[in-house]
Amino acid sequence: MSGPDIxxxxxxxxxxxxxSDGMPxxxxxxxxxQMAEIFHALxxxxxxxxxxxxxxxxxxxxxxxxxxxxVSPDLYVVLGIPKRLRRVYKMWxxxxxxxxxxxxxxxxxxxxDLGSKQGLYAYLxxxxxxxxxxxxxxxxxxxxxxxLGADGYARMIGEPVxxxxxxxxxxxxxxxxxxxxxxxxxxxxxxxxxxxxxxxxAAEREVALLKDEIERLKR
Numbered sequence: 001m002s003g004p005d006i007x008x009x010x011x012x013x014x015x016x017x018x019x020s021d022g023m024p025x026x027x028x029x030x031x032x033x034q035m036a037e038i039f040h041a042l043x044x045x046x047x048x049x050x051x052x053x054x055x056x057x058x059x060x061x062x063x064x065x066x067x068x069x070x071v072s073p074d075l076y077v078v079l080g081i082p083k084r085l086r087r088v089y090k091m092w093x094x095x096x097x098x099x100x101x102x103x104x105x106x107x108x109x110x111x112x113d114l115g116s117k118q119g120l121y122a123y124l125x126x127x128x129x130x131x132x133x134x135x136x137x138x139x140x141x142x143x144x145x146x147x148l149g150a151d152g153y154a155r156m157i158g159e160p161v162x163x164x165x166x167x168x169x170x171x172x173x174x175x176x177x178x179x180x181x182x183x184x185x186x187x188x189x190x191x192x193x194x195x196x197x198x199x200x201x202a203a204e205r206e207v208a209l210l211k212d213e214i215e216r217l218k219r
Contacts, residue, residue: 017061019087021072027106034134034175035074035104041178041187042077042165053078055089062124064092071120075102077165097124099164105131110138122152128162129153130169132176143171 039056046052056075063069076098078089091097101121103113113131121129129146136142145160146153160169161181168179170186178187188196 015065015067017059017067017070017088017090019059021059021070027108030134031104031106034132037175037189038075038102038104038132038178040190040193042075044193045178045187046077046083050083051080053081053083053086055086058086058088060089060091060098060124062091062097064090071117071124073098073101073117073121074104076100076126079164091124098126100128100130100162101126102130102132105133105139107138118146118153122148128164130160130162132169134175136171136173141171143169143176145169 035056039054042054046054054075054077057072059070059072060076061067061070077100078094078096079099081094081096089098103109103117105113118129125148127148129148131139131144133139133142143160145156145162147156147163161167162169166181167187168181170177170179177189179185180187
């Protein structure tokens with residue numbers, strides 16, 4: 001009877017990729033609201049597109065086997081991949097970086113947004129990078145866009161435009177709105193969508209009542 005195999009290979013555990021960075025979603029109500037509004041507008045716009053993925057505040061891992069190589073944008077959009085729920089985004093599995101990244105900048109994040117994150121997004125190949133300061137307190141101008149070129153990011157002049165999404169980023173004084181470049185349509189906010197849905201439901205009820213009344217009068 002032989003003894004234990006002293007040459008048995010050690011157990012290798014799979015690499016763990018945490019799903020949370022442990023940081024709060026946003027610093028203030030204004031920043032959280034702006035993030036939520038951008039997310040809502042983009043999700044609604046691409047609701048019928050199975051090949052557009054819109055994410056908010058989840059982690060992107062960009063080097064396989066290196067769980068410390070990660071970044072967590074406020075929002076990002078990836079074109080040309082299946083729309084499905086993801087716990088994290090692993091670039092080596094998806095085969096591409098985000099096309100567009102949005103950061104809602106604040107006092108505590110401004111330096112990072114304009115420094116290390118900007119450099120990292122350029123390194124990863126993010127085509128368009130947008131910074132939004134909803135209250136206009138930390139960025140001048142309060143909405144800024146950058147487009148990736150051969151020499152890194154170049155600042156967009158004038159009102160930032162996403163060529164990838166066909167959207168203009170327009171600052172109104174207290175928030176940033178997304179405007180369709182081709183049509184000029186302003187993408188609705190959550191409240192605007194809620195009001196529109198409520199009005200449509202009320203109109204349907206009114207039509208149903210009128211139909212019932214017409215049928216009653218025919219008798």
